[in-house]
Amino acid sequence: MRILLTAAFVAVSLISAAGAVADEPTVIKFSHVVAENTPKGLMAQRFQELVAEKTDAEIEVEVYPNSQLFGDDKVLEAMLLGDVQMAAPALSKFSRYTDVLALYDLPFLFEDLDAVDRFQQSEEGQAMLNAVADKGLIGLGYLHNGMKQLSASKPLRVPEDAEGLKFRIMSSDVLEAQFEVLNAAPLKKPFSEVFTLLQTKAIDGQENTWSNIYSKKFFEVQPYITESNHGLLDYMVVTSKEFWSRLTDEQRTEVKAALDEALAYGNQIARDKAIEDKEKIAESGRTEIIELTPEQRAQWVEAMRPVWRQFEDDIGAERIEAAYRSNDD
Numbered sequence: 001m002r003i004l005l006t007a008a009f010v011a012v013s014l015i016s017a018a019g020a021v022a023d024e025p026t027v028i029k030f031s032h033v034v035a036e037n038t039p040k041g042l043m044a045q046r047f048q049e050l051v052a053e054k055t056d057a058e059i060e061v062e063v064y065p066n067s068q069l070f071g072d073d074k075v076l077e078a079m080l081l082g083d084v085q086m087a088a089p090a091l092s093k094f095s096r097y098t099d100v101l102a103l104y105d106l107p108f109l110f111e112d113l114d115a116v117d118r119f120q121q122s123e124e125g126q127a128m129l130n131a132v133a134d135k136g137l138i139g140l141g142y143l144h145n146g147m148k149q150l151s152a153s154k155p156l157r158v159p160e161d162a163e164g165l166k167f168r169i170m171s172s173d174v175l176e177a178q179f180e181v182l183n184a185a186p187l188k189k190p191f192s193e194v195f196t197l198l199q200t201k202a203i204d205g206q207e208n209t210w211s212n213i214y215s216k217k218f219f220e221v222q223p224y225i226t227e228s229n230h231g232l233l234d235y236m237v238v239t240s241k242e243f244w245s246r247l248t249d250e251q252r253t254e255v256k257a258a259l260d261e262a263l264a265y266g267n268q269i270a271r272d273k274a275i276e277d278k279e280k281i282a283e284s285g286r287t288e289i290i291e292l293t294p295e296q297r298a299q300w301v302e303a304m305r306p307v308w309r310q311f312e313d314d315i316g317a318e319r320i321e322a323a324y325r326s327n328d329d
Contacts, residue, residue, distance in 0.1 A: 030087065031064045033065075035215040040143060054258050070084065071190050085243045103315045106315075109308070118326040119323045136241050141237050144234055145209045146274040149225055155224045156226040166186075167187065170188070178307055223288065224287060225290065
């Protein structure tokens with residue numbers, strides 16, 4: 001009798017243990033490289049909250065900002081290995097996997113974020129989310145940071161002013177060509193190192209959005225910022241096919257709904273913060289903000305247009321034309 005009771009107890013214990021394991025939430029590790037108070041950081045926090053609400057805590061999002069887990073150069077490899085489940089790298093970071101997304105790096109392609117939205121929500125723009133599917137990655141949506149500005153150790157008013165200067169860039173052949181056409185020196189360096197590189201004068205300048213320039217305090221070590229609005233800094237929220245396939249249909253629907261809502265929230269913040277953070281930088285008195293005249297801007301546009309032609313074959317001439325047409329509202 002004692003043996004039968006012991007066996008029954010063991011069986012019940014195993015069933016209980018199995019149930020406990022089954023009840024543990026599915027964890028999504030969301031890795032990103034910027035501060036919590038940026039559009040990306042705030043979007044990630046909102047996504048965390050929404051997933052918990054929509055799935056009754058069945059899925060748990062853990063957010064790791066400020067490159068705590070991985071930099072953007074390593075996070076996609078880590079995702080394919082299963083070490084993280086979601087990330088939102090800058091679109092430039094996908095250059096190792098596809099040429100198509102380099103479209104978003106082309107200088108002066110989009111006039112403003114309204115044009116970007118029109119293109120990204122179009123059939124062509126949505127199709128580009130699948131550009132890395134053959135590499136085991138799934139694009140789930142776009143997130144704005146904003147239009148990029150140029151900062152430097154000297155005033156930049158016309159293209160010739162950039163000649164000979166060293167600029168930090170993300171890993172992107174397009175961005176490299178963008179500065180080479182100006183006879184400047186582009187240097188591919190991690191985002192986490194930019195402040196120190198500027199502070200020690202190892203580089204002369206960089207390009208970034210107002211929110212990144214403010215949150216990372218680049219304006220404190222750059223005496224001049226040119227409001228060029230010359231490029232776009234956007235991200236693509238991505239997951240691995242392997243992880244996505246492990247979720248049930250219902251879970252995928254809930255997570256995607258949470259993400260879409262969080263992205264709308266983050267994109268509005270990007271617009272608001274561009275205005276607010278520019279004002280804070282101006283009020284600090286630490287740097288001079290240079291506003292280009294229409295004639296000066298036209299010189300920059302003319303100087304950088306050859307970059308479009310250089311990458312036309314890789315990106316697709318029709319795709320570039322479709323993006324450019326989005327400027328017509």
